[in-house]
Amino acid sequence: xxxxxxxxxxxxxxxxxxxxxxxxxxxxxxxxxxxxxxxxxxxxxxxxxxxxxxxxxxxxxxxxxxxxxxxxxxxxxxxxxxxxxxxxxxxxxxxxxxxxxxxxxxx
Amino acid sequence: xxxxxxxxxxxxxxxxxxxxxxxxxxxxxxxxxxxxxxxxxxxxxxxxxxxxxxxxxxxxxxxxxxxxxxxxxxxxxxxxxxxxxxxxxxxxxxxxxxxxxxxxxxxxxxxxxxxxxxxxxxxxxxxxxxxxxxxxxxxxxxxxxxxxxxxxxxxxxxxxxxxxxxxxxxxxxxxxxxxxxxxxxxxxxxxxxxxxxxxxxxxxxxxxxxxxxxxxxxxxxxxxxxxxxxxxxxxxxxxxxxxxxxxxxxxxxxxxxx
Numbered sequence: 001x002x003x004x005x006x007x008x009x010x011x012x013x014x015x016x017x018x019x020x021x022x023x024x025x026x027x028x029x030x031x032x033x034x035x036x037x038x039x040x041x042x043x044x045x046x047x048x049x050x051x052x053x054x055x056x057x058x059x060x061x062x063x064x065x066x067x068x069x070x071x072x073x074x075x076x077x078x079x080x081x082x083x084x085x086x087x088x089x090x091x092x093x094x095x096x097x098x099x100x101x102x103x104x105x106x107x
Numbered sequence: 108x109x110x111x112x113x114x115x116x117x118x119x120x121x122x123x124x125x126x127x128x129x130x131x132x133x134x135x136x137x138x139x140x141x142x143x144x145x146x147x148x149x150x151x152x153x154x155x156x157x158x159x160x161x162x163x164x165x166x167x168x169x170x171x172x173x174x175x176x177x178x179x180x181x182x183x184x185x186x187x188x189x190x191x192x193x194x195x196x197x198x199x200x201x202x203x204x205x206x207x208x209x210x211x212x213x214x215x216x217x218x219x220x221x222x223x224x225x226x227x228x229x230x231x232x233x234x235x236x237x238x239x240x241x242x243x244x245x246x247x248x249x250x251x252x253x254x255x256x257x258x259x260x261x262x263x264x265x266x267x268x269x270x271x272x273x274x275x276x277x278x279x280x281x282x283x284x285x286x287x288x289x290x291x292x293x294x295x296x297x298x299x300x301x302x303x304x305x306x307x308x309x310x311x312x313x314x315x316x317x318x319x320x321x322x323x324x325x326x327x328x329x330x331x332x333x334x335x336x337x338x339x340x341x342x343x344x345x346x347x348x349x350x351x352x353x354x355x356x357x358x359x360x361x362x363x364x365x
Contacts, residue, residue: 005182007154017167022216024201025219026220028200041197043340044192046291047332047339048328050302055313057285079289079290084136085136092278092279099271
């Protein structure tokens with residue numbers, strides 16, 4: 001994608017963000033009464049984050065093995081209510097360690 | 108909703124700033140990860156900052172970076188992905204708008220809306236009673252600044268780091284997403300079910316060669332999210348919590364009056 005095109009892409013994405021952030025505050029005074037629509041919107045964030053994360057996460061580091069370790073560490077730590085910083089950094093650290101160990105073992 | 112002059116109540120503004128500063132620090136790691144990811148993907152330093160200033164959404168920027176790396180060329184696809192991802196802002200904005208007091212005229216609503224995020228929404232909604240402009244604008248400034256600083260720092264860091272660490276950092280945003288998904292999935296069965304359905308569909312879509320060949324990564328995310336949320340909405344309709352909490356507020360107010 002050319003730089004110019006990407007600038008257009010960023011501007012269009014910014015327009016979408018502004019649309020969602022500002023428009024409802026200005027134009028809708030009532031609530032969404034439709035239960036189905038409400039439920040749908042409530043589940044969208046989880047569905048999006050999950051489908052963005054899996055399976056791409058397994059290709060996010062230099063090997064599937066190290067990524068798998070990172071995923072496991074992230075799931076366990078967040079299950080036990082660690083903060084996002086701790087989860088992210090520990091997962092990254094475990095990937096780093098596994099990759100170093102693998103390098104050490106294969107050579 | 109009529110036009111009102113921009114006036115700030117210093118005390119309320121300070122109270123907002125005070126509550127916003129921790130969120131600003133909280134954004135540092137997220138936005139740093141975002142900066143690392145963008146510069147690692149080959150996006151120029153300036154372009155990465157431009158993205159942050161204009162979009163101000165870590166998950167959205169991560170999605171955009173993924174699309175770019177995946178070779179997406181259609182501007183429309185970028186916008187559509189962001190559209191699907193951010194439908195939830197409709198909900199956030201709608202429910203916070205119920206709590207605005209009379210200081211929120213048109214300009215005030217626009218200014219606050221531009222900088223509102225999930226986190227500032229969460230903090231603001233912890234307040235009992237009505238929300239005024241001075242407090243809200245104080246609240247949203249520190250996270251925005253934190254986000255921009257973090258993103259720039261992440262980009263700079265990416266240039267300095269050795270390759271082994273930079274490779275490990277590839278997982279950082281995904282780990283953060285896992286950190287966002289897991290706690291609610293642990294506490295709520297419907298969310299857990301939705302997560303598992305999304306996981307399954309995502310892997311299935313990934314495995315079908317026909318889809319892999321004809322749909323870009325962006326479409327697969329959108330398809331998966333829409334199918335999953337539809338299934339979730341059919342199987343587990345959400346109770347209207349807002350109505351309940353509003354009633355609670357009323358009860359509290361009535362008690363206080365007594």
